[in-house]
Amino acid sequence: MKNLVFIFLLMMSGVAIGQTPTLQALVSKTTVQVGGRITISYQFNYSGEDFTAPPNITKNFRILGGPNKRSEMSYVNGSMASKVSYSYVVSPINVGTFVINPAQIEFENKVYSSQAIKINVVKAQTQNKQTQNATNNEKKQLKSLNKNIYLKLTVDKKTAYQGEQIVATYRLYNKANLRGIEAQRMPEFDGFYTQDIELNNGNSRKREIINGVPFDIYILKKTILVPQKTGELDLIPLEIDAIVQIQSDKAINTWFGPRYQMKDVQVLIKSNSLKLNIKPLPKGAPESFNGAVGNFKFSTRISPTEIAVNDAINYVIKISGTGNLPLVNNPVPKWPQEFEVYDPKLKSTSSTKSNKITGSKSWDYLAIPRNGGEYELESLDFTFFNPATKKYQTISTDPTTIMVTGSSITGDGGHTKIIKQDVSRMGTDIRFIHTGESNLVIAGDTFYGTVWFYFWLITPLALGGLAYVVLNKQSEMKADTIGLKKKGATKKARTHLKKAAAILGTTDQTQFYEAVSNALNGYLSNKYNLSNLELNRNHIEKVLKGSQVSEATLNALLSTLDHCEMARFAPVSEISKKDLLTQAEEIIVKLEDEVK
Numbered sequence: 345m346k347n348l349v350f351i352f353l354l355m356m357s358g359v360a361i362g363q364t365p366t367l368q369a370l371v372s373k374t375t376v377q378v379g380g381r382i383t384i385s386y387q388f389n390y391s392g393e394d395f396t397a398p399p400n401i402t403k404n405f406r407i408l409g410g411p412n413k414r415s416e417m418s419y420v421n422g423s424m425a426s427k428v429s430y431s432y433v434v435s436p437i438n439v440g441t442f443v444i445n446p447a448q449i450e451f452e453n454k455v456y457s458s459q460a461i462k463i464n465v466v467k468a469q470t471q472n473k474q475t476q477n478a479t480n481n482e483k484k485q486l487k488s489l490n491k492n493i494y495l496k497l498t499v500d501k502k503t504a505y506q507g508e509q510i511v512a513t514y515r516l517y518n519k520a521n522l523r524g525i526e527a528q529r530m531p532e533f534d535g536f537y538t539q540d541i542e543l544n545n546g547n548s549r550k551r552e553i554i555n556g557v558p559f560d561i562y563i564l565k566k567t568i569l570v571p572q573k574t575g576e577l578d579l580i581p582l583e584i585d586a587i588v589q590i591q592s593d594k595a596i597n598t599w600f601g602p603r604y605q606m607k608d609v610q611v612l613i614k615s616n617s618l619k620l621n622i623k624p625l626p627k628g629a630p631e632s633f634n635g636a637v638g639n640f641k642f643s644t645r646i647s648p649t650e651i652a653v654n655d656a657i658n659y660v661i662k663i664s665g666t667g668n669l670p671l672v673n674n675p676v677p678k679w680p681q682e683f684e685v686y687d688p689k690l691k692s693t694s695s696t697k698s699n700k701i702t703g704s705k706s707w708d709y710l711a712i713p714r715n716g717g718e719y720e721l722e723s724l725d726f727t728f729f730n731p732a733t734k735k736y737q738t739i740s741t742d743p744t745t746i747m748v749t750g751s752s753i754t755g756d757g758g759h760t761k762i763i764k765q766d767v768s769r770m771g772t773d774i775r776f777i778h779t780g781e782s783n784l785v786i787a788g789d790t791f792y793g794t795v796w797f798y799f800w801l802i803t804p805l806a807l808g809g810l811a812y813v814v815l816n817k818q819s820e821m822k823a824d825t826i827g828l829k830k831k832g833a834t835k836k837a838r839t840h841l842k843k844a845a846a847i848l849g850t851t852d853q854t855q856f857y858e859a860v861s862n863a864l865n866g867y868l869s870n871k872y873n874l875s876n877l878e879l880n881r882n883h884i885e886k887v888l889k890g891s892q893v894s895e896a897t898l899n900a901l902l903s904t905l906d907h908c909e910m911a912r913f914a915p916v917s918e919i920s921k922k923d924l925l926t927q928a929e930e931i932i933v934k935l936e937d938e939v940k
Contacts, residue, residue, distance in 0.1 A: 365390050367449050369458040377468045378436055381408065385431040386447045386458055395430050398445040404465070405442075409433040409583075409612055412529060436465040489590075492520040495564070495582060495615035500699075503621045506574050507637030507668045508731045511541075511699050514565040514582045514615055519557060521589040523608055523882050529583040530565070536577070537570040537671060541696045568701055570668045571622040581615040608882075625729055629736055632675060636728035638667015642739040644724060646746070653750035656712050661688075663726065664704035669694060674707045675724045682715040713748040720745050833870035837863045837932050844925055856921055860928050861908040864901065867932055871939070881905070888935075897934045904928055 365388070372383040386395070397411065410432035430447075441464050446457040493516070500511045543563055550561045564582065571577060589606045625637070645660045661674045670692075679685050686709070694703035713719070720743055727738040840863030847856050865879050872887050881902060888898050904927055 365451050365454075365456055367447065367456045367458040369444075369447065369461050371461050371463065374462065375464045375466065376436055377466055378439055379468055381433060381435055382463070383431060383433055384444070384461065385429055386449075387427065387429040388449050388451070388456070389427050390451050391428055394450040395428075396448040397430070397432075398447050400445050401432065401434070403442075404438050404440070405434040405436050405444075407432055407434050436463070439465050439467055441465070489520055489588060489611055493518045493522060493586060493588060493611070493613060495584065495613050497579060497582065497615040497618055499569075499579070499618060499620070502618070503623065504571065505623050505637060505729065505731050506571050506625055507635060507671075507729070508571070509638070509667065509700055510569040510571070510620065512565075512567050512569055512579060512618075513563060516562040516564050516584070516613075517554070517559045518562070519559050521606070523587040523589055523880050525584050525586055528564070528585075531580045531582050533567070533569060533579070534577075535571060535573050537572055537668070539568045539570075539670070539694075539696060539701055541566040541568060541699060566699075568696060568699070570671070570701075571620070574622045574624045577620045577622055579618040579620065581617050583612065583614050586611050586613050626734070626736075629729070630725070630727045630738055632725035632738060633727040633729070633736060634673050634675075636663075636667060636672045636726070637731065638665055638669070638728060639730055639732065640665035640667060640669075640672075640726070640728050640739075642724075642726040642741070644741045644744075646721065646744050649744060650747045650749070651713065653713060653716050653748055656710055657746065659709040659711060659721070660706055661709075661724070662704060662706040666698075666700050666702045667728065669701055669703055669705060672705065672728075674705070675726050677709070677724060678722050679711060680713075680719045680721075682713055682717070682719070684712045684714060686710045713746070716748045716751045718745060718747055833867050834932060834936060836870060837867035838929075839863075840866060841925065841929060841932075844928075848921055848925065853921075857908040860924060861905065864905055864908075864928060864931065867935070871935070891939050893935065893938050897931065897938060900927065901931050901935075904931060 367386060367388045370385045370387065376382050384401075386397075388395075395411075395413075401407070411430040412432075414429045414431070428449075436442075441462065444461040444463065446460050448455050448457050450456075496515050496517060498513050498515070504510050543566060552559055552561055564584070569579075587608050588611050589608055591606060641662075641664050643662050645658075645662070647658055649657075651657055659677065661677070663669070663672055663674065674688075688707035688709045690705065690707055692703065692705040694701055696702075723743045724741045725738055726740075727736055729736050840859050844856050844859035844863065847859070868874055868884060868887075869879060872891070874883070874887070884905075885898065885902065888901070904924065907924065
């Protein structure tokens, strides 16, 4: 009940629209036993900065988690509001009444303080022997979880140059009964430019034998890091709240002896941290070097090279390759004074499919010569540092000659007079008045205004609109990846079942049961858009019940999945492999019939 009150207070404290900036301290309970847990939260009803925790928060309390920062924005009644909170999970060390000093936060050059918090810490209650044994049993299981489920941070290199790409990967290793993940606290990569690598959830799960024990391995996060400063840089841990099932001490008597109930517990799991050594780039960089690190190609293109006065040319500069491309700027060309030059249009593409940032950037200049003559655009130099060769490489383009025909006449006062034929080329200027004989035509004697004129005017527009609607609909259908996965769920499942049938008569038991398991799990993943972490018994049961799947079909599905999981590691004889294959096919048919 106290937790509900605490949550209610947290929600109420977020209503900050139109209020005075206030930093409020909230605590889940004011009386706690030694070794217990409480949550302390500091909520500010605006977007403040430079939060300072109470200096004595660690004097009589052990911090189990935090500070966990959370920012929110809302739009209510035409007003935009924001709030930020910092929370800690702490455990008292000593008995007594303790006052935690106020916290502080800065907002618009003003410091705001919270109220102090008084917490009463009492002795832990003595437990009877049975309760103590139960608690000790659960503690042993929780203690062993760090061997059964853990996070690991790895990088492809620990030493790199400033600007060189580093790939950081966070993997979850699990052999516990993982029910799901409730929250993730992503690390902040201070000192790095980052770009996440898109993960394919369908292929992120792998099985690996570690010291003779099978583990399921999931890639939770994969990020490309580009260091922006030198020295020793820290990669801080990724944290998750995992829901894991452990055995309780409540036993149920059955024909086969006592069976223990299972209970869900929430476990905070942290990855390791790493230190990276970032080296400065070698000295002696050419003047044309502007920070590009990687392996690049460089080119320019000018068209046309022979034009008339007041016509336009396009000058395209292109850089492509692998490296810190998003941070690379273009070499700036030197233009003759007679050219009017507009700001370039930037086009960029990038991809992380190869676990590296690759792509291209191009700058398209539009320039208009205002005087005739022969002009030479100087060559451009582009320099990058290649970490593979540990050297600077410079690519130079050839100078280009541009011939401009026509002339401009300078009149009194030094102003340029444009001759008549030049004016006729400039579609946006006023043309000279025509003084010759006119060729007027009587209205109605021309094609303009006739029925056929309007027919050929409207028909292309109608056909174009129809084509746009059809193409747009096809594009939407292709973009609906979730819908396509649902439609192809049965087909992909049958592919796995055919693979299982092909090895049915062999002695390869592991591959057979893995193929059947992949068929059922793959069907559920595609049909209900589930990630691998959601393919657990509890979540599957919840989703299928919500889809009105019958109890018999649900029980058959869960039983088949359990049988496949056990049979992959130990021989079972409850059902033959042929009957199991038939049962899996029937389950998919029943699910298709029952889910509308």
